[in-house]
Amino acid sequence: MNMFRTTVLLALMTALLVWVGSVLGGHQGAVIAFVIAAAMNFFSYWFSDKIVIKMYQGQEITSQDDPELYGMVQDLTQRAGLPMPKVYMLPQETPNAFATGRNPQHAAVAVTAGIRRILDKRELAGVLGHELAHVANRDILVSTIAATLAGAISYLAQMAQWAAIFGGGHRDDREGGSNMISLLVMMIVAPLAAMLIQMAVSRSREYGADVGGARTTGDPLALASALRKLHLGSQHIPLETSQATASATAHMFIVNPLTGGGLASLFSTHPPMEDRIARLEAMARDHSYMRR
Numbered sequence: 001m002n003m004f005r006t007t008v009l010l011a012l013m014t015a016l017l018v019w020v021g022s023v024l025g026g027h028q029g030a031v032i033a034f035v036i037a038a039a040m041n042f043f044s045y046w047f048s049d050k051i052v053i054k055m056y057q058g059q060e061i062t063s064q065d066d067p068e069l070y071g072m073v074q075d076l077t078q079r080a081g082l083p084m085p086k087v088y089m090l091p092q093e094t095p096n097a098f099a100t101g102r103n104p105q106h107a108a109v110a111v112t113a114g115i116r117r118i119l120d121k122r123e124l125a126g127v128l129g130h131e132l133a134h135v136a137n138r139d140i141l142v143s144t145i146a147a148t149l150a151g152a153i154s155y156l157a158q159m160a161q162w163a164a165i166f167g168g169g170h171r172d173d174r175e176g177g178s179n180m181i182s183l184l185v186m187m188i189v190a191p192l193a194a195m196l197i198q199m200a201v202s203r204s205r206e207y208g209a210d211v212g213g214a215r216t217t218g219d220p221l222a223l224a225s226a227l228r229k230l231h232l233g234s235q236h237i238p239l240e241t242s243q244a245t246a247s248a249t250a251h252m253f254i255v256n257p258l259t260g261g262g263l264a265s266l267f268s269t270h271p272p273m274e275d276r277i278a279r280l281e282a283m284a285r286d287h288s289y290m291r292r
Helices: 002-055 067-080 113-118 121-137 139-165 173-217 220-236 243-252 273-286
Strands: 059-061 086-090 097-101 107-112
Touching (some): 002 107, 002 139, 002 243, 067 121, 067 173, 086 113, 097 121, 097 139, 097 243, 107 113, 107 121, 113 220, 121 139, 121 173, 121 220, 139 173, 173 220, 173 273, 220 273
Antiparallel strands (some): 097 107
């Protein structure tokens, strides 16, 4: 049911991109937008893992470099029945982690230097279990495609803004007025709709990874404890990168690396931290993590 919901949401976002293209360029614009969507999805499928690792200067580690971390990943992948992913260390001091890769055979798990300083072994295992659940569910590929499509829609909406400024589409008064209304609607509605769809996709996958990680480790309270520490740590030590890079990759991290509350939190790609922790504590109380 979760995968069906995600598929529907991605289909809606693709349809939204095609509609935006049709508003800008009619039938030809719709076809071009569809081709753009297909090309972006193809590019995301093959290269998203390499790009994001390079963005954060990740270094691959082996069992000799960090025996504890590597061994922990190795043990959890065996429990989850997954191939061994590549393991990366990121130099950032903000405590966080993410997984990437188009499928379990081409996956990577990355942790920051900061996370190694503040989590104990149980908590780190909980985080790694969460990330491996993303790998098993192919969540990162889905979220990356959603982010790519949302970015394309926002870019086309900016093009529509310029078209409206310069009076695009004025073939005659009646048709030109109608086209101008469509442009204005698209400028406002399309980016907001794309953001909401991307948020729904990402939040759904986060809840699922929390459950999957707790079941793999058999210790939902360890993940709950880790989330508390990571949430506080990311607020005190923000991610050191450009705002554009952080916004484009925020959906990948176990906790939102973007600081801020209020209206910004309503549009976060991550569920409310209190809700995630409460769900994990409920799993521990009723032992639902024991049921697969």
